[in-house]
Amino acid sequence: MSNRDADSTIIDEIAEQFTKVVAETNGITISETLELLCKSNEVIESSVVLSLVKEFRDLISSYQFGSVDIYTLLKHPVSKGIDKFFRKFPKKYHEEHIHLTGSLNSEFVYDELQSVLSSADSAVYRDKIKSIFGDVSIDSPEDISKLITLADGEEFDRYLKILDLPALILKDGEVHKRAAYHMASELYNKFNVGNLKLKFTFSRVSSDPKIITTPSKEVVLGLYEGFKSFANEVGDFNFNLSPSFRKEATYYDKNLFRSKKDGFEKSISELLELLEEHPELIDHVNEVDTVGNERDMYRKGHFRDMQDGFRRLQRRGFQIRSHHGEVWKTLAKGIQAVDNAMNIWHLDNLEHGISIGINPNYYYHSLFQRILKNNRESKPIKFNSRDFYEITEMDWKHDYHVMDKLVKGTPLSLAEEKAFTKAKFRTATEVERYQHDVLNRMIHKNISLVALPSSNKRLTGNFKKR
Numbered sequence: 262m263s264n265r266d267a268d269s270t271i272i273d274e275i276a277e278q279f280t281k282v283v284a285e286t287n288g289i290t291i292s293e294t295l296e297l298l299c300k301s302n303e304v305i306e307s308s309v310v311l312s313l314v315k316e317f318r319d320l321i322s323s324y325q326f327g328s329v330d331i332y333t334l335l336k337h338p339v340s341k342g343i344d345k346f347f348r349k350f351p352k353k354y355h356e357e358h359i360h361l362t363g364s365l366n367s368e369f370v371y372d373e374l375q376s377v378l379s380s381a382d383s384a385v386y387r388d389k390i391k392s393i394f395g396d397v398s399i400d401s402p403e404d405i406s407k408l409i410t411l412a413d414g415e416e417f418d419r420y421l422k423i424l425d426l427p428a429l430i431l432k433d434g435e436v437h438k439r440a441a442y443h444m445a446s447e448l449y450n451k452f453n454v455g456n457l458k459l460k461f462t463f464s465r466v467s468s469d470p471k472i473i474t475t476p477s478k479e480v481v482l483g484l485y486e487g488f489k490s491f492a493n494e495v496g497d498f499n500f501n502l503s504p505s506f507r508k509e510a511t512y513y514d515k516n517l518f519r520s521k522k523d524g525f526e527k528s529i530s531e532l533l534e535l536l537e538e539h540p541e542l543i544d545h546v547n548e549v550d551t552v553g554n555e556r557d558m559y560r561k562g563h564f565r566d567m568q569d570g571f572r573r574l575q576r577r578g579f580q581i582r583s584h585h586g587e588v589w590k591t592l593a594k595g596i597q598a599v600d601n602a603m604n605i606w607h608l609d610n611l612e613h614g615i616s617i618g619i620n621p622n623y624y625y626h627s628l629f630q631r632i633l634k635n636n637r638e639s640k641p642i643k644f645n646s647r648d649f650y651e652i653t654e655m656d657w658k659h660d661y662h663v664m665d666k667l668v669k670g671t672p673l674s675l676a677e678e679k680a681f682t683k684a685k686f687r688t689a690t691e692v693e694r695y696q697h698d699v700l701n702r703m704i705h706k707n708i709s710l711v712a713l714p715s716s717n718k719r720l721t722g723n724f725k726k727r
């Protein structure tokens with residue numbers, strides 16, 4: 262049975278049978294649901310559906326063992342049937358983590374881009390796009406789609422980069438309003454989402470004074486109005502706006518502020534003033550998040566700039582969430598970042614937190630295998646790569662000469678390989694203890710974790726692609 266043969270009637274039938282098993286059971290897994298589907302009399306009578314479900318179950322096992330990829334599963338008729346089930350699910354979903362700039366589709370970005378490109382500062386915008394993406398075409402929604410879609414194998418830095426394009430169009434409150442309405446209606450109508458938590462940049466900083474950035478108050482009010490007008494239309498839609506602050510120490514407007522701390526505290530004052538002026542916002546704006554590149558942000562001092570501002574928000578009932586433990590220079594520093602964010606910022610919630618979930622023994626052993634293989638082929642370790650940072654920060658005791666050889670790509674002797682194994686083992690054990698300690702404190706303090714497995718897997722490159 263090939264996928265070609267499955268037309269929409271078959272997909273409808275799969276959706277119907279799947280729905281039936283789900284409706285008549287409670288608390289069973291998806292694989293148990295599929296197993297029961299194979300034993301259902303109606304499915305057995307339809308040999309086409311039966312063979313498709315059997316084939317799909319086999320594919321799931323193959324996927325788990327790494328011999329087929331996720332796309333093979335997704336394009337299968339049973340996937341499409343399950344997709345139908347989810348879209349028709351009588352309760353709407355809660356989207357707990359979505360970014361404004363990452364969720365605007367290419368048609369929307371293209372249309373809005375036309376207006377900035379026809380403005381007096383068109384050349385500035387073209388230059389900016391060129392500086393982000395190089396010499397690329399931006400003449401159709403398809404061109405835009407290529408620029409803002411993350412290709413397979415691309416990672417976190419490219420991800421941050423592609424968010425810069427939608428950011429360019431968000432130049433006033435009106436665009437924010439249209440963007441929010443557009444996003445709400447897409448998610449509600451196409452993906453059955455009835456509640457969302459939106460992460461958006463509260464005050465954007467542009468390196469070019471000619472590039473217009475929207476004042477933060479207009480951003481919040483624009484988004485509020487866009488979502489509110491959609492909510493009023495449909496009646497069963499709700500939203501939460503989560504102003505997000507870039508955490509990089511250098512991210513602040515250097516023309517206006519002496520320091521990161523000053524810039525951040527001004528933003529907090531603006532946010533609190535806005536809530537005083539517009540009490541209707543209080544039900545929708547009651548938490549904040551921090552985002553950005555955290556590779557250089559792990560020591561206590563890195564967290565002090567934002568500490569006081571967060572305290573002021575907490576006193577007003579705000580929850581503090583943070584994108585943390587998502588990328589790192591070394592795993593130990595990734596854990597340290599979560600540790601410090603928890604202690605100094607008093608986080609209520611951790612978004613991503615991969616450094617807390619990854620198994621250090623697995624992580625260091627696969628790093629060890631990769632580096633050893635390259636060493637046997639006389640390949641040096643690239644300066645400033647993640648392997649470089651990990652290797653140079655391992656617990657080498659007296660064996661620094663082994664580290665030097667690895668960095669230079671000089672093949673190790675058998676005894677030196679043994680020393681490398683030991684250093685790797687000591688490091689993994691130490692990091693594991695630290696990680697468990699941080700994890701226990703998280704549990705103790707009741708800090709919740711929003712894990713986002715698919716984006717984590719794609720963005721961090723910490724997991725080997727199958």
Ligand SMILES: [Zn+2]
Nearest residue numbers: 358360460584
């Ligand atoms: Zn995020």
